[in-house]
Amino acid sequence: xxxxxxxxxxxxxxxxxxxxxxxxxxxxxxxxxxxxxxxxxxxxxxxxxxxxxxxxxxxxxxxxxxxxxxxxxxxxxxxxxxxxxxxxxxxxxxxxxxxxxxxxxxxxxxxxxxxxxxxxxxxxxxxxxxxxxxxxxxxxxxxxxxxxxxxxxxxxxxxxxxxxxxxxxxxxxxxxxxxxxxxxxxxxxxxxxxxxxxxxxxxxxxxxxxxxxxxxxxxxxxxxxxxxxxxxxxxxxxxxxxxxxxxxxxxxxxxxxxxxxxxxxxxxxxxxxxxx
Ligand SMILES: Nc1ncnc2c1ncn2[C@@H]1O[C@H](COP(=O)(O)OP(=O)(O)OP(=O)(O)O)[C@@H](O)[C@H]1O
Numbered sequence: 001x002x003x004x005x006x007x008x009x010x011x012x013x014x015x016x017x018x019x020x021x022x023x024x025x026x027x028x029x030x031x032x033x034x035x036x037x038x039x040x041x042x043x044x045x046x047x048x049x050x051x052x053x054x055x056x057x058x059x060x061x062x063x064x065x066x067x068x069x070x071x072x073x074x075x076x077x078x079x080x081x082x083x084x085x086x087x088x089x090x091x092x093x094x095x096x097x098x099x100x101x102x103x104x105x106x107x108x109x110x111x112x113x114x115x116x117x118x119x120x121x122x123x124x125x126x127x128x129x130x131x132x133x134x135x136x137x138x139x140x141x142x143x144x145x146x147x148x149x150x151x152x153x154x155x156x157x158x159x160x161x162x163x164x165x166x167x168x169x170x171x172x173x174x175x176x177x178x179x180x181x182x183x184x185x186x187x188x189x190x191x192x193x194x195x196x197x198x199x200x201x202x203x204x205x206x207x208x209x210x211x212x213x214x215x216x217x218x219x220x221x222x223x224x225x226x227x228x229x230x231x232x233x234x235x236x237x238x239x240x241x242x243x244x245x246x247x248x249x250x251x252x253x254x255x256x257x258x259x260x261x262x263x264x265x266x267x268x269x270x271x272x273x274x275x276x
Contacts (some may be wrong), residue, residue: 008212019083022176023049027182028081030234040233041067045081047227047236051175052206056219056226058265059272064234065212068179072210073101086175097125099171099176104184106161108153115149118168122232125172131164139167143197159190166198176208184214192222192250195221199248216269220262221248228265230272237272240264 030042042064049055055064070076071083074090082184085093108117118136127135140146143163153161160217162182169177183191199222202209213219219226226240244257 002077005128007263020051020087021048022051022086023047023210024082024084025068025072026082028071028083029079030064030071030076031079042071043233043235045234045236047239048180049210051208053226054202054209054211054222056211056223057229058213058216058226059229059234059237059269060231061214062234062270063151063229063231063272065229066180067075067234067254068229069101069180069210073099080176093176096173097121097172100172100174102165102169102179102182104176104181106153106158106165108161108164110153112152114145114153114156114164117153117164118171121168121172129213135147135171136167136236139171140164142170142201143167152225157190158175159186160193162186162194163197166194170201174207176210178210180212181214182211183218196250198222203246216262216265219265220258221250221253226261226265226267228272230269238268240268 011021012163025045025047028042028045029040032039032041045064057068059065062107067076071078072085072090075096083090083194086098087094088098107230109120112120115133115136118139119132122132122135123129137146137149142150143166145163145167148156148160153164156164159199166182171177183194186194195218198209202222209222211222220242226242227236228238228240230237240261242261244252244261
C-alpha cells in the first residue's frame, strides 16, 4: 500500500508579541528624613523598562540611582507613586525571587568557598544538592572562574570576587538583574574585560539588566538605553536610545557612533547639572 503523502502545513506566521514590561515606575518619589530637612532622593520618576533591555542609570553622586534600584528591589519603600516589577508589586517580586542583585562591593561570605557562595541562593530555593553544585559550577565557568571553586573569596582578586557575585546572581536564572556599580572599584583593564563578559552574557541570554554606573564609556558600551539623572531632587533628565548594534566589541569605543552617543550623554549630564 502506498502511503498518502502527509499534508504539508503552511508555515504559520504569528506576529511577534510585544515584549512585556519588566519594570514600570509611575510618579515615584522617595523622601528620606534628613538631619535638617527631608532629602528628596527621587522625585516624580517615570520609567518603563521592557523585558530584555539593558538600562544604565547614570548621574552625579546623590542623584538617587541606588535609591531607584533599591525601591525596585523592595529594599526601600516609595514615599509616593507606583511601581511594578514583572507585573507584581516589588514585594511580591522579591518573594518570588524574580531578580538578582549585585552590590557595589562583592558581598561574599568569607567562610564559604567560591562554589559554596554561588550555591547558596540555589540551596535557599530548595534545589537538590547535586543540582545546586552543577549549576554553580556552570555559572562559575561562564564568568571564567572554572578551577577556582575550592578557593575562598579572600584568596581571589577584587575583579574575580565581583565575578563570583555575578555568577551567584545569575545562578538562579532571574529574568531581571540589578547591578549597582559592580565594577566601580576595579582597575580599568579588569573593568573592560568584565564589561565584555557582561555584554556577551546579556546578548546570549537577553535578560533584563538595570545597571548603575558613573562611567559614560561603560554606560554607552553596555546599554540599549541610558537614563540620565540629576540630583536635588533626584529625577530623570533624559532617556537616550542607543543606536549601537547588539553585538559590541571594545573597538567600537573608537567609532564615531560611540563618540557621538558619549557626547550626548555628557551634554545631558551637564544640562541636569546646570538646572540647579
Ligand atoms: N538611608 C538614607 N537616609 C537619608 N538619606 C539618604 C539615605 N540613603 C540615601 N540618602 C540620600 O539620598 C540621596 C540619593 O542617594 P543615592 O544613594 O540613591 O544616590 P546615588 O545616585 O546612588 O549616589 P552615588 O552615586 O554616590 O552612589 C543622597 O542625597 C543621599 O544622601
